[in-house]
Amino acid sequence: MSSAQGFLNDWVESRVGLGSNISNSRNTSVSYNIKGCWIPLTDNGGRRSLGSREEQGSVRCRRDEDRLGWFPPHFDVSDRMARLVASDPVFRKDNRAMLSRKELFKNTLRKAAHAWKRIIELRLSEEEASEMRFYVDEPAFTDLHWGMFVPAIKGQGTEEQQQKWLPLAYKMQIIGCYAQTELGHGSNVQGLETTATFDPESDEFSFIWWPGGLGKVSTHAVVYARLITEGQEHGVHGFIVQLRSLDDHMPLPGITVGDIGMKFGTGAYNTMDNGVLRFDNVRIPRNQMLMRVMRVTREGKCVQSNVPRQLIYGTMVYVRQTIVSDASSALSRAVCIATRYSAVRRQFGPQDGGVETQVIDYKTQQSRLFPLLASAYAFRFVGEWLKWLYLDVTQRLQANDFSTLPEAHACTAGLKSLTTSATADAIEECRKLCGGHGYLSSSGLPELFAVYVPACTYEGDNVVLLLQVARFLMKTVSQLGSGKKPVGTTAYMARAEDLLQSRCSVQKAEDWLKPSVILEAFEARAVRMCVACAQSLSKFQNPEEGFLELSADLVEAAIAHCQLIVVSKFIEKLQQDIPGKGVKQQLQILCYIYALNLLHKHLGDFLSTGCITPKQASLANDHLRSLYSKVRPNAIALVDAFNYTDHFLGSVLGRYDGNVYPKLYEEAWKDPLNDSVVPDGYQEYIRPMLKQQLRNARL
Numbered sequence: 078m079s080s081a082q083g084f085l086n087d088w089v090e091s092r093v094g095l096g097s098n099i100s101n102s103r104n105t106s107v108s109y110n111i112k113g114c115w116i117p118l119t120d121n122g123g124r125r126s127l128g129s130r131e132e133q134g135s136v137r138c139r140r141d142e143d144r145l146g147w148f149p150p151h152f153d154v155s156d157r158m159a160r161l162v163a164s165d166p167v168f169r170k171d172n173r174a175m176l177s178r179k180e181l182f183k184n185t186l187r188k189a190a191h192a193w194k195r196i197i198e199l200r201l202s203e204e205e206a207s208e209m210r211f212y213v214d215e216p217a218f219t220d221l222h223w224g225m226f227v228p229a230i231k232g233q234g235t236e237e238q239q240q241k242w243l244p245l246a247y248k249m250q251i252i253g254c255y256a257q258t259e260l261g262h263g264s265n266v267q268g269l270e271t272t273a274t275f276d277p278e279s280d281e282f283s284f285i286w287w288p289g290g291l292g293k294v295s296t297h298a299v300v301y302a303r304l305i306t307e308g309q310e311h312g313v314h315g316f317i318v319q320l321r322s323l324d325d326h327m328p329l330p331g332i333t334v335g336d337i338g339m340k341f342g343t344g345a346y347n348t349m350d351n352g353v354l355r356f357d358n359v360r361i362p363r364n365q366m367l368m369r370v371m372r373v374t375r376e377g378k379c380v381q382s383n384v385p386r387q388l389i390y391g392t393m394v395y396v397r398q399t400i401v402s403d404a405s406s407a408l409s410r411a412v413c414i415a416t417r418y419s420a421v422r423r424q425f426g427p428q429d430g431g432v433e434t435q436v437i438d439y440k441t442q443q444s445r446l447f448p449l450l451a452s453a454y455a456f457r458f459v460g461e462w463l464k465w466l467y468l469d470v471t472q473r474l475q476a477n478d479f480s481t482l483p484e485a486h487a488c489t490a491g492l493k494s495l496t497t498s499a500t501a502d503a504i505e506e507c508r509k510l511c512g513g514h515g516y517l518s519s520s521g522l523p524e525l526f527a528v529y530v531p532a533c534t535y536e537g538d539n540v541v542l543l544l545q546v547a548r549f550l551m552k553t554v555s556q557l558g559s560g561k562k563p564v565g566t567t568a569y570m571a572r573a574e575d576l577l578q579s580r581c582s583v584q585k586a587e588d589w590l591k592p593s594v595i596l597e598a599f600e601a602r603a604v605r606m607c608v609a610c611a612q613s614l615s616k617f618q619n620p621e622e623g624f625l626e627l628s629a630d631l632v633e634a635a636i637a638h639c640q641l642i643v644v645s646k647f648i649e650k651l652q653q654d655i656p657g658k659g660v661k662q663q664l665q666i667l668c669y670i671y672a673l674n675l676l677h678k679h680l681g682d683f684l685s686t687g688c689i690t691p692k693q694a695s696l697a698n699d700h701l702r703s704l705y706s707k708v709r710p711n712a713i714a715l716v717d718a719f720n721y722t723d724h725f726l727g728s729v730l731g732r733y734d735g736n737v738y739p740k741l742y743e744e745a746w747k748d749p750l751n752d753s754v755v756p757d758g759y760q761e762y763i764r765p766m767l768k769q770q771l772r773n774a775r776l
């Protein structure tokens with residue numbers, strides 16, 4: 078689709094509307110009461126100094142054969158949109174850290190409005206528009222509108238509801254958010270206190286708290302509340318609620334709404350108006366309950382449809398899946414900065430006074446940096462696979478096949494948890510890898526960390542999500558004896574008996590180069606940890622008590638299972654055809670680094686479960702060291718392959734041309750403190766102090 082009109086129409090076509098009352102004050106009456114990635118390998122092994130512009134041409138050779146063929150159309154779109162954003166002054170972001178909250182927020186509104194104008198003017202497709210928002214690189218209400226409000230209506234609304242609401246949302250004639258979390262309940266969705274009822278009676282208050290886009294912008298929200306009809310509870314459901322007037326943006330009667338205040342970091346996520354919301358006797362039409370899962374009749378009777386009620390959580394499954402791909406983007410960005418800077422930075426070196434050593438050549442730097450580079454690629458591949466899994470489960474749901482839903486939930490929950498935790502840690506590690514300059518705002522890393530780190534919490538606290546995976550795994554193990562064959566990502570558990578006995582065959586370091594050997598070690602570790610948990614659980618009379626008592630071990634078992642998924646998807650990817658001379662070999666090296674570094678970090682698991690011996694662990698470590706030497710020559714090319722513009726990276730240390738020091742100096746002078754040579758406050762505070770000391774000295 079290339080025309081804006083066509084694009085909007087296409088969305089509408091490709092998809093897919095009696096009084097009720099909402100309140101989260103419980104003293105209400107009536108109805109619903111709502112309470113392309115490419116790797117140009119370099120001959121000189123990426124040892125360019127990153128110091129001269131002349132080198133750009135040679136490194137950035139964009140030959141078709143050098144490009145990885147994972148999703149070529151995406152690469153072109155992504156490249157075009159990155160450059161479009163980078164060249165537009167409205168999307169400037171280098172001044173963010175200096176802006177007050179109000180200025181920051183208004184600037185975000187300006188950017189969002191400008192982006193929408195450009196999307197219409199340039200008749201961008203859905204994919205192009207989404208890429209454009211990605212490269213604008215600023216959390217905004219639009220993330221929630223497109224990322225959660227629209228998917229919630231698509232996933233949980235009936236055909237009729239979709240026809241009514243989606244055209245308005247697609248044209249941004251209404252702006253929506255996803256209002257689920259309360260002040261007192263986030264993880265525990267079943268425990269929400271907001272109710273939607275025909276006949277409410279209690280008088281406690283609860284507030285919705287956190288939703289992005291809610292505080293100042295959204296006109297509508299999908300609000301999650303416990304449905305009560307005829308005095309009976311029917312679980313949590315989504316309700317479309319208008320919050321603000323479409324004429325003057327004032328909150329509608331019964332609605333109190335505002336921003337929840339500054340968050341972590343100075344610029345960072347403070348571009349987003351996370352909000353607080355209180356309902357008091359708010360009435361909404363009955364047909365604004367999203368009714369794909371359950372319908373409420375005019376008489377207030379509930380009619381269950383044939384889809385499982387877990388579909389109410391479907392928006393979270395969708396977003397968790399996108400968060401995994403986003404983890405790869407955030408991680409590759411940090412790694413790109415740290416790798417380029419590590420090639421520029423020199424410390425110590427020859428005693429004879431020759432040039433100092435590039436810090437990237439230190440083995441310690443490599444052993445910290447290259448596993449992160451490998452993880453960026455690993456998360457990209459597993460993100461692609463997860464996208465496929467999500468599409469697959471969506472198609473099955475349409476055909477009333479709900480069999481893969483539990484696995485989709487476990488995979489999205491587990492991989493969201495694994496990849497966001499690893500990425501948040503990795504961004505901080507990249508900051509340290511850049512030494513003191515990494516702590517400067519102009520390195521781009523502090524803001525990246527502050528914006529990224531809530532991903533470990535939103536869309537499900539990472540530990541709570543791993544416990545969900547553990548439940549799924551314990552269920553799978555308990556069914557092994559019943560003849561029910563595990564499928565998908567748990568298929569390896571069908572070989573549990575063998576895996577519990579197996580002995581790793583590695584005798585020399587190179588034996589670790591066999592994918593089957595690596596896979597078996599990871600499978601054996603995961604199965605042994607799961608079975609051990611299941612055995613411990615079986616000793617408890619009350620399984621829920623046992624689950625609570627053993628939860629730390631269960632989380633470890635879930636991590637082992639999720640790491641196995643990432644390793645196996647990386648290995649699977651390498652079985653495909655990968656164009657570009659030498660590209661596959663480089664990816665193979667990264668794959669081994671990813672797996673063997675995990676093995677090294679979680680050695681306790683592998684040794685205590687007897688999957689490998691101490692000797693084999695030591696051979697793996699020897700091998701890992703040799704792999705770092707193989708990555709080193711292409712490290713710069715491997716990060717250039719992410720194809721990030723300097724605008725998007727937003728980092729003086731990660732500049733493409735490597736011109737770091739002059740630019741750091743230039744940036745320093747831009748700080749408002751340097752506007753005057755003598756600072757404000759000198760007369761009031763510094764001078765009197767100095768004079769005082771002078772007087773004292775004279776005395």
Ligand SMILES: CCCCC/C=C\C/C=C\C/C=C\CCC(=O)SCCNC(=O)CCNC(=O)[C@H](O)C(C)(C)COP(=O)(O)OP(=O)(O)OC[C@H]1O[C@@H](n2cnc3c(N)ncnc32)[C@H](O)[C@@H]1OP(=O)(O)O
Pocket residue numbers: 207220221223224225255257258263264265266267289387388390391393394396399482483486534535536537538541542545548
């Ligand atoms: C296009 C670009 C888009 C970009 C993305 C856009 C935005 C993203 C960017 C930024 C994000 C910003 C903000 C984030 C927004 C939010 O944070 S929204 C709020 C999200 N809320 C949560 O994350 C709440 C977390 N809690 C839960 O998910 C669940 O309550 C729980 C922790 C999973 C607990 O579930 P449980 O207590 O088991 O619940 P329940 O008893 O209801 O479950 C019964 C069975 O259902 C299974 N299940 C649970 N969840 C799901 C699911 N999602 N899908 C399928 N199945 C699910 C559960 O395992 C139980 O199964 P059994 O077989 O019966 O055991």
Ligand SMILES: Cc1cc2nc3c(=O)[nH]c(=O)nc-3n(C[C@H](O)[C@H](O)[C@H](O)COP(=O)(O)OP(=O)(O)OC[C@H]3O[C@@H](n4cnc5c(N)ncnc54)[C@H](O)[C@@H]3O)c2cc1C
Pocket residue numbers: 221255256257258261262263264265286287288289346351531534535536537538539540541544628
């Ligand atoms: C930046 C940001 C944006 C957000 N955007 C939105 C939004 O748009 N819409 C929305 O509805 N919500 C939003 N949220 C809310 C978010 O989804 C919740 O904060 C999240 O689901 C975590 O829930 P919680 O805050 O209740 O954490 P809690 O559950 O209170 O977690 C606190 C601690 O308790 C632990 N814990 C909790 N339960 C268990 C358990 N059963 N077993 C073991 N440990 C446990 C956790 O591991 C954690 O360490 C946002 C949050 C943030 C930070």
